[in-house]
Amino acid sequence: MHGEGLTALGAIGLVGVAGVGAQWIAWRMQLPAIVLMLIVGLIFGPVLGVLNPQETIGDLSGPIISLAVAIILFEGGLTLNLRGLRDAASGVRRLIFPGAVLGWVLSVLALHYVAGLSWETSWVFGGIMIVTGPTVIAPLLRQARLARRPAALLQWEAIANDPLGALAAVLAFEIVLVARAAETAPAAIRDLVLGILLATGLGFAVGRGLAWSFRNARVPEYMKVPVIFVAVLGAFSLSDALLHESGLLTVTILGLVLANSRLASLQEVRRFKEHATVLLVSGVFILLAASFDVAALERLDWRAPLFVAVVILLVRPAAVFLSLLGTDIPQKERVLVAFTGPRGVVLMAVAGLFGERLTEAGVADGYDIIPLAFLLVAATVVIHGFSLKPLAQALGLSRAVPGLMILGANRFTLALSEALTKAEVPVILTDTNHYRLGPARQAGVETYSGDILSEAAEHRVELIRYNTLLAASDNEAHNTLVATDLAPEFGRENVWQLRRAREDSPRHALPASLGGRTPLGEKSLGELEGMMAEGWRARVTKLTEEFTFDDWRARQPEALVFAVINDDGLKILGPEDEVKSTDGTRLVALVPPDAAPAIEEEKEAEEREPLPEGSADEEEAAEQAADAEAELEDAEQEAGASDAERRA
Template sequence: MAFALIGALGVGSQWIAWRFHLPAIVLMLTAGILAGPVFGLLDPMRDIGEITGPLISLAVAVILFEGGLSLDIRRLSDARKGVLRLVVIGAPLGWLLSTLALRYGAGLGWEASSVFGGIMVVTGPTVIAPLLRQARLARRPAQLLQWEAIVNDPIGAMAAVLAFQIVLVLHTGTDAPGALGHLALGILFALAVGLAAGFGLARAFWRGWVPEYMKVPVLFAVLLLAFAVSDNYLHESGLLAVTVMGLVIANADLPSYEELRRFKEHATILLVSGVFILLAASLDFSTLSTLTWRAGLFVALVVLLARPLTVLLSLVGTALPWRERLLIAFTGPRGVVLVAVAGLFGERLAEAGIADGALIGPLAFVLVLATVVIHGFSLAPMARALGLAGAEVPGVLFVGASRLTVGLAEILKKAEVPVLIADPNHSRLWRARAAGLPTFYGDILSEAAEHQVELLSFSSLVAATDNDAYNTLVATDFAPEFGRESVWQIARERSDNSRHALPTQLGGRPFGEGLGYEGFERLLAEGWTLSMTRLTEEFTLADWREKRPEARLVAHLGPKGTFRLVRGDKDPDLGPGYRIIALRPPETNGGENGKS
């Protein structure tokens, strides 16, 4: 029941957040607190026991590996320098400023401040991923935040280990060369394990030593083994090993890479949900009572000074626009890794006789709670205010520059809906360019498209080239990105023939059945035109159909700008506020009495 409740609360919170456009992280924390300390429905130590800690550690390892698996260096392009600065300069600078915030804000001693300050380098990939999914940021700031969170996560853990070893040497008289040597060997060992696991798997997959149906299980087994072996030698070094392993596989150009990545994304969503529910349900209000007003001062210093100064100073001299720097500077949520690692080192410092160590755990939870709530509610509005988020009105991406797509794009542009027409054939784009429409010359599946097309501006895709196979490929590839309900494909010419019919799992939602590409082109060449009509209480769809019995309904726009194509000849059930787009024969090309 405990695992069932964790799954229901975690996934349910993410679904509600998607449905009502709310911050998923905030809902998960709220659900966990309500189920845990408030109503007592879930107590991880009571219901799950001592394996709670190891479960969280393994989940974080999988999450970090999935993050590393998304770090394809070839896709960084213009964000490469910014990422390097945030890691090489930002990590040590953030450590220093966080230590100062703890010393003079929270009032901790230098020993506890230096250890916890190292942990605070971590910005939390468990939090960043849901926030980026909700805020729909522009490509470059999203890349910078994602890379910083994933790469700095093991760096923060290693910084905490280094600071802890130094504190032990100074406080207890432990052998300094031995302790630091063990730390250096542990880091080198973790790097070696990660590299060996990554290159070994990539070679095995390339050589065909692992069958397709076993690639994901083998990947999971090697991942857990790499984490456990490295972590067993030096605590927290397993995070470094799995991140390096993911980074190697991401850049190995594996033919099965997309299948591996998508499966890992699904696993990560489940694990992030579960970990946050466990984290919130484990909260003990009595530990928070040990904090004073200085905890609030500490959070304010981190959010308003330490994080912004770290980012702004690190990015001095880069070509990043000031808007992007500002957004990154005021976005630094902390997550599960911070709480888990802080709790561990807090206990170890307390055992070593450093009393301030007992405050690290409660301070970590307060910081996570505060930053998750602050950034959960502020990131999307701030991104929109700075012009770094997707358009308020969902746009439409057309693949294939035909008479139909150009006509639809012209109408949508007049209705202030963002549009883009992509085509790999330069000569076919002339009609779109003549109409003043945004275009992309090239294959929408190419790496160039990933760098030049801001997909976050679009919520629907229409594949309407004269090549049925290419339409199917595009629609299938983009279905996970846009959602299968928002990917459309022009009806295939011979889909009714069993020799040419494709499985329903491939392609997008068909439209224009009975016409297809050639049918639309023929009608438009004969003088049929596309026009838009707004439906009102006084002028309903039935009234329109009575006046235009020969017109063919092609698409409609919802009151909030949602674009949908019509599949067949049957009119959908549409009410006032909708705008319909229809093909009308040449003799009925007049207006709709002021309603068009």
């Protein structure tokens, strides 16, 4: 089958299936999604000839890509909450200015002296190269799970510099036209400044208008997403009509205004936009890769790969290091940002547009920026796609084994968090009562005092360290609220909640969309607390070829299996999950007080391959549990005394 055999509808369907399918395969195989989408687009397009967007979709291909890029940039602006910039604000300001200007100048020098392009083409393409691509950065950040500050630096730089890069290209192109006497310098400068002011004002006005209408109930809930969608497209089209490529700035400002408007319904809108962005990024990358003319690469010589290497190894690091001089950004984070600069959809789309315009203006090598842009995008996507996660882990800015967040401090969660902390699994125990966390702090467990859903927690708790949530507080309604709210963050399959005491009653049963999965044989907190009071305790046991799960189960038939720890991290087990007995797997379980003979045998098995968490004998562990219980009781009594004093 060839491209001309497809209808427009068939081509759009193929683009959707190929794009989303590539993202799913990348998730399953732990590969960078952008790399796989680029490969799939090239296979369906230039290699097999199955998809030819220019023939099947025709003149609509360009506007579709432009509108998709506009929505992607709006969604990026919607994530730019100024309150989230507290510890990265100075770095972001430096990366945007003077970082963007430094990047522009250094890129121009590389284009002229290394790639061999004319000064006119170099200044236009150098402006476009300011962009680092939110369409690429977002999937990479999702995979690499960076620490908050370097992630904020990369995200803000990518989203803010995208419209700036397009406007820099507009400025350079206007200068080219002035130099060729197509128009006068004052007229070009006037049109450019006026267009930028109108674009910025339009984005601000539309954003404030939407915020006002939502806050004052001028738009019903079910129409908010459609209204935003239409407003984005309308503002983008109007701004672009005033000044080419200024629409990118308009929609970015619009998203930024909405992100900082404190709208109660904004979270649902943001989630919808995230889903839409996944679809659009997939589609746009497939379309651009399938549309690429491989024959255009034949015009490039040995200078092209050398230019790409200079950009990745010299231009990008130099611009970042120079712009961040004098800031409080740690050196490790500077290195990570300096060697992470992937280009994406916006660079390809804008380069294609200005390549044609430079050619029409009589610039001989203007069209050469199109294959050069594709080579730069392909190289940076592949290199940074595979290098970001290992580099972040090597610098200590990413967690190789994410851990567990536990809601609620009590006997059960204290014992569990202590056992996991000794097993070197990242754990954080959260509670709204500061005194209840006292025993956990004394045991060396990381804690957070306050509401985990608060804005303060968003800034103080590194969520990237945890990929699993266990809601186990004594407030069942709060457990359900936290599990439901954080499900999109952790993934619903990784959100767990202890069984509610009255959930079997039809009057108290909740729909499947609320709350989390149920662990520990569907025991409630009351039942688990009773077991802990009787002497049950949490224990981590290593399974080996000589001591398998069947051996462990034969010795402890009454124990409750909670989770397993392997190379993929911590995995909580539900009632239907089975333990795969593999060498090196560690078992997390609650064991009864009468399991002393079995514990001794386990200890002998563990001593063959010693573990930090298995070195304490039964007497020491019992003393630790008793001490922790006494400390918890003292803390509760102290809290009660404090409450009594406040009432008095």
